[in-house]
Amino acid sequence: xxxxxxxxxxxxxxxxxxxxDAYRADVASLLGIGRKKLIxxxxxxxxxxxxxxxxxxxxxxxxxxxxxxxxxxxxxxxTLLTVLPTDTAQKTIVMAMMQHLLLHHGQLDxxxxxxxxxxxxxxFFSAGVAAQLNSANDPRLAFLSHQNRRHSELxxxxxxxRFLRQKKESDGSYRPVGHHMTSFLPVLPSAPKISHEKKLAxxxxxxxxxxxxxxxxxxxxxxxxxxxCDKGNSTDTLPPSILLPFSHFxxxxxxxxxxxxALEALGAMWPETSRSSLRELEELxxxxxxxxxxxxAFLLVQEELQASEQYKSYLRNLRIKRAVxxxxx
Numbered sequence: 001x002x003x004x005x006x007x008x009x010x011x012x013x014x015x016x017x018x019x020x021d022a023y024r025a026d027v028a029s030l031l032g033i034g035r036k037k038l039i040x041x042x043x044x045x046x047x048x049x050x051x052x053x054x055x056x057x058x059x060x061x062x063x064x065x066x067x068x069x070x071x072x073x074x075x076x077x078x079t080l081l082t083v084l085p086t087d088t089a090q091k092t093i094v095m096a097m098m099q100h101l102l103l104h105h106g107q108l109d110x111x112x113x114x115x116x117x118x119x120x121x122x123x124f125f126s127a128g129v130a131a132q133l134n135s136a137n138d139p140r141l142a143f144l145s146h147q148n149r150r151h152s153e154l155x156x157x158x159x160x161x162r163f164l165r166q167k168k169e170s171d172g173s174y175r176p177v178g179h180h181m182t183s184f185l186p187v188l189p190s191a192p193k194i195s196h197e198k199k200l201a202x203x204x205x206x207x208x209x210x211x212x213x214x215x216x217x218x219x220x221x222x223x224x225x226x227x228x229c230d231k232g233n234s235t236d237t238l239p240p241s242i243l244l245p246f247s248h249f250x251x252x253x254x255x256x257x258x259x260x261x262a263l264e265a266l267g268a269m270w271p272e273t274s275r276s277s278l279r280e281l282e283e284l285x286x287x288x289x290x291x292x293x294x295x296x297a298f299l300l301v302q303e304e305l306q307a308s309e310q311y312k313s314y315l316r317n318l319r320i321k322r323a324v325x326x327x328x329x
Contacts (some may be wrong), residue, residue, distance in 0.1 A: 031096040032320035060114040077117030105240035124210040128194035146287040150254030164212040178209030222293040258287030270301040
């Protein structure tokens with residue numbers, strides 16, 4: 001039944017002159033995080049059977065200027081559609097998407113899913129996971145843990161995260177609209193208790209509901225006011241590979257206690273740079289440092305960070321499983 005629906009979808013898209021095919025696969029295997037061997041996208045779904053596929057047409061890159069114009073008019077990027085029943089599975093898939101994109105931007109792996117374009121994910125998140133992923137976008141979620149908020153900052157630096165169904169409130173804000181877990185077949189497992197359940201419910205994020213959302217990679221990124229791009233060579237640009245140390249930086253900062261003085265926290269990790277260069281943070285707790293100010297702090301400590309053993313270990317662990325040969329698909 002699922003295969004017939006996928007085929008019908010593909011046929012409808014092809015009637016509209018869109019070069020689309022549908023394919024059923026285990027998303028964990030595609031992303032290299034399951035126990036099975038990693039599989040590649042079949043060539044038949046890559047740009048009309050692969051005939052027109054070239055790195056220039058499909059390889060995902062960052063723009064030098066912000067633009068609403070679509071990147072690939074005739075070669076739409078891969079789109080992953082999945083329903084994941086548990087919080088662990090949802091978080092694992094998001095982490096895998098982030099890992100693929102970091103490896104891609106860092107040029108550490110030339111065969112991630114982003115080698116085929118700006119791969120997108122459409123899925124459902126439980127109330128707790130949805131709140132964590134969106135906490136960098138919504139100041140009302142500031143009560144969530146420091147680690148969750150810094151993780152959300154990194155996610156939203158790499159991707160556009162958005163809810164697919166929202167309702168506008170009288171005060172002008174938007175609240176996500178969820179689907180009760182009994183809306184799915186087979187019915188999803190009962191939702192366990194989550195942290196801050198009452199506070200989340202006040203924001204219309206209710207336990208037992210799943211929220212449709214999408215992740216699409218950003219093609220225009222700034223860090224500390226500097227634009228990330230492949231071909232830029234001015235003092236106002238940075239290479240996309242800077243996202244690797246930036247990811248490690250936010251991970252390390254997020255691991256610090258929320259109420260710890262910012263200078264003390266950063267000075268303990270990068271003592272050569274922090275104590276003399278980051279006086280703007282002197283009166284702030286690390287959990288209260290705004291994202292923009294933290295980005296400027298990163299630019300100051302990045303050289304010391306990249307020379308550290310902790311960062312080298314981080315890079316060694318940033319790997320995905322290799323794909324089986326396409327001839328075996």
